[in-house]
Amino acid sequence: MPGSRQIERRLTAISRSGLSMPARQALVDQQIRPDSTVLDYGCGRGGDVRLLRRMDFAATGWDPYYFPDSAPERADAVLVTYVLNVIEDPVERRETLSRAWELARSVLVVSTRLVWERGKVTGDQFADGVVTSRKTFQHLFETRELRDLVQEVTGVRCVSAAPGVVYAFRDDTARIALLARKIVPDADWLASDSTTSAIASVVDFTERRGRQPRLEEMPAPLSELLGALPASELQRLVRRSADPVKVSEGARRTTLNTLLFLAVELFHGRGPFGGLPLPVQLDVRSCFSSYLEACKRADRLLLKLRDxxxxxxxxxxxxxxxxxxxxxxxxxxxxxxxxxxxxxxxxxxxxxxxxxxxxxxxxxxxxxxxxxxxxxxxxxxxxxxxxxxxxxxxxxxxxxxxxxHAASGDRPLLHRKQEFLAPDDPDAAKYRRLTEAEVRAGLYDRPHLIGTELGWEAELVRCGRLLRGHRLVRRPAAVMPGTA
Known part of the structure; x- marks a missing residue:
């Protein structure tokens, strides 16, 4: 261990009233699931563990100071939340990460504080970090540094889920499935309680996806309702009911989403066809003559990104x-x-x-x-x-x-909000009317002055205007002394 200072790591543990950001992200990305076990490795005071248990997840925690009695056991998902950054010895950081990886059956979720938080950490330089007045240590990571460290220790490709949050997967198909969920939307199924409503749900899927679904990709209640119906009869009913224009538009959208996914997968490391989630495999078969043709088109798309x-x-x-x-x-x-x-x-x-x-x-x-x-x-x-x-x-x-810019007294601000939106966005017309009124009032005559709060306020005063919500109104004339 470098140096001889006594570091009080336990003092970095905080009490939580809500889930930590990395735990929330893992929930959103379905890395923590109702049917999985979770280990919070280096859990501190155990806030995430308590909250996950309250949500009926099978969560346990281990910490060398607060929960040292029982040895940590393997789990489907292992969280290492803001642990590596409080370890002052780089060798021990890697050893800690390696032990956590050994405990992960499916996914390792690693998170650290990042360099942009340097202003929140005061103290003396020590080793590759800072020792605070409370004798705690912080090594603030670069985003790439964290990703590279996790990849080196685990030996697998990692996904950056959020700034300062990295996933490492035991099975590469789980990594590919995550990428697919982030790009190709999961199917939304209409509620069904009868054969008729189940057929309507399949029609809706067909119009949105551009192809009919397979029985095995349907939710269990839906497949049970349709299980006794011959496949040819279901196909006939769907063809008769589905809007051909919507089906064609759905197929075009699915083709583009599939190309996008395959291009991202190449950027991040492409696997075999059999490793793709079933819905993506079916999309490929529906939209392309072969997986090879789909990959070639996706490769060309990725090359265009460099142009x-x-x-x-x-x-x-x-x-x-x-x-x-x-x-x-x-x-x-x-x-x-x-x-x-x-x-x-x-x-x-x-x-x-x-x-x-x-x-x-x-x-x-x-x-x-x-x-x-x-x-x-x-x-x-x-x-x-x-x-x-x-x-x-x-x-x-x-x-x-x-x-x-939260603490700035002169923050950058936006004008012409409708230009950032799609033309048919429900709010675009309201924003456009405000912009037109501001142009007529002369507020954009000196565009170099209006990019920040103080400059914009000065132009409002100069032009004698005020904003009431998204309406521009005349500023009341100031009452001069002696004229009341």
Whole structure:
């Protein structure tokens, strides 16, 4: 162990009233499931364990200080939550990670604090981190550093689930299934309590997916209702009931989603056809002449992502988003409407460095490859929402940048909100009317002044205007002394 300082690791453990961010992320990504066991390795005071048990998950915890009595037992999912960053010895960090990996039957979920939190950690430099006045230690990780460490120790490809959260899988098919869920939407099935309603659910699936489902990919209650119906009869009923236009549109959407998934899978390491989730296998068979043809088309799509001219043309052709001289900005609600190569751009960045939990606007540079997720928490309620945080990844180096504007008195803000949305977004017309009123009032005559709060407020005063929600009104004349 470097140096001779006494480090009090136990003091970094905190009491939790809600699940930690990594545990929430694992739940969202279905890495913690009702039928799985969970071990929180280095659980501190055991907050996540208690909360998971309250949610009826089979969770246990082990900690060398707070819960040292029983040896940790193997579990389907093992969480190592903010443990590695409090260990001052790099060798011990790797040993801890290795022991946790040995205990994981299915998935290891590793999370650490990141370098952008340096401002929250005060103390003296020690080894490769900081010792605080409470004698606790913090090594703040780079996003890529954490991913590389987990991959080196486990020897498997990892997925960055969120900034500072990495998954390592025992079975590569589980990694591929996660990628598929993030890209190809899971089927939504209409509620069914009779054969007639079950057939309607299959028709709905066929219109949205562009193909009829197989019995084995249906929910159990639905397959039981339809199990006695001959396959040929079900096919006939669906063909008679389904809207051909919707089926055709569903097939086009499924084709693009499948290409997107296969391209992301190549970016992250492609497996055999048999390792794909069953619905994706069926999509491939429905939309392509062969798996080889689908892979070739996906490979070409990934190559196009490296072509600056092609990416810029895709941004110009996009029916959604605001294009500036350097980047395309798109609201979260409109991202799925982007051209497929631009959706691939965002997914590759997210898989490499993690997509943040909270974000509102996606930023894609067309000069170089850098993706950013910008958080405007009040986008819908504030006529000119203020930027709270931004997180970006430079895709060639995988270097990440995080900026917080929460404490700033002059935050960047947005104008022309409708330009970030799809033209048919329910709120676009309201935002467009406000923009037109602001243009008429002269508020955009000096665009170099209005990019931040103070400049925008000064222009509102200059033009004699106030905002009432998403309406622009005249500012009342000031009452001069002696004129009352």
């Amino acid at each position: 600056d001219a092609y990416v810029r043309d895709a941004m110009r052709a996009s029916q959604v988003g605001k294009l500036t001289p350097t980047a395309l900005y798109v609201h979260r609600r409109a991202v799925e409407r982007l051209p497929t190569v631009l959706r691939l751009y965002e997914h590759c960045a997210a898989i490499a460095a993690g997509r943040p939990e909270s974000w509102t606007v996606l930023k894609l540079l067309h000069q170089g490859r850098s993706a950013g997720w910008l958080d405007y928490p009040d986008f819908d309620s504030d006529p000119h929402p203020r930027l709270h945080t931004s997180y970006s990844v430079e895709m060639r180096t995988l270097e990440t940048t995080h900026l917080s």
